[in-house]
Amino acid sequence: MNDEEFETRLQELRPRLHRYCARMTGSAVDGEDVLQDALVKALHARAEGMAVENLGGWLLRIAHNTSLDFLRQRARRNVIPLTEDMEGAAMPQDDILEVGFQTFMQLPELQRCAVILKDVLGHSVEEIAEIAGCTAAAAKSALQRGRVALRQLAAQGADARMPLLPEADRDRVANYVRLFQSGEFDAIRALLAEEVQLELVNKLRLNGRQSTSVYFTRYAEVSKWRFAFGAVEGQLAMLVFDCGGDMLAPAHFVLLSWHGDKISGIRDFLFAPYVMASLDWIRMPAPIS
8 A cells, every 4th residue: 555545544534533532532622632643653653664454443453542541641530330240232323423422431441442343333342352452252241331331321411511611711712703703804813823823633734823824814715604602522612604504513613722812723623524523512602792
């Protein structure tokens, strides 16, 4: 497989890998970060001459290990007790895809891995064991216990993700959205920090006010987008809707970071639509002026 074919396959597998990373980490946004780290590791291994027969399985193993590294660094421990004699069948595919990420996070790591790989991505128990580095018996047990636990947790209701953030943060993001809505892009450029960083996820990165300026020019040239103030996974965001679609859910979203009153970072998910799958999002009321 030459470099061009390898890059093409990576792009084809990226949404599938993201589904795994997102549910393992409990966040579509964190899942994208983990996925990027995993792909960097894969590219490095390929550059070092590693031969790969099953690209999809190999990438999933890297994504699995990278997800575990992320979880260990975050030192998040939130598990539920289960009895040893529990067994369960898979939830219907439509139901399991509706389960919130934070619900998955309440499963122990191996159970979470097994349920995602089997019931979301369609892998066999043997493949789960290979990816997770355990025996087939352990993978089967984790799958059975994880299915029961997930049903119990899903029955308790959806996750609540209304962000409780300082009023100043809400005002800044809401103002950014208002400027986008009215097309006042020069006013937005005036808010940029000199060393602002722009990431068009899965596409490119730009640094500095001058380089980033063209980003707003491109948005000004396209009339199909509609913008709203909202939140994703507890983070304030600009929700972007495609007026050529049903407008029931955002097509993508934009996250901002600040240094004082200046925008220090823009993270736009325009070129990563796969992140929207099962993303927790909400429209937020605009702050009262």
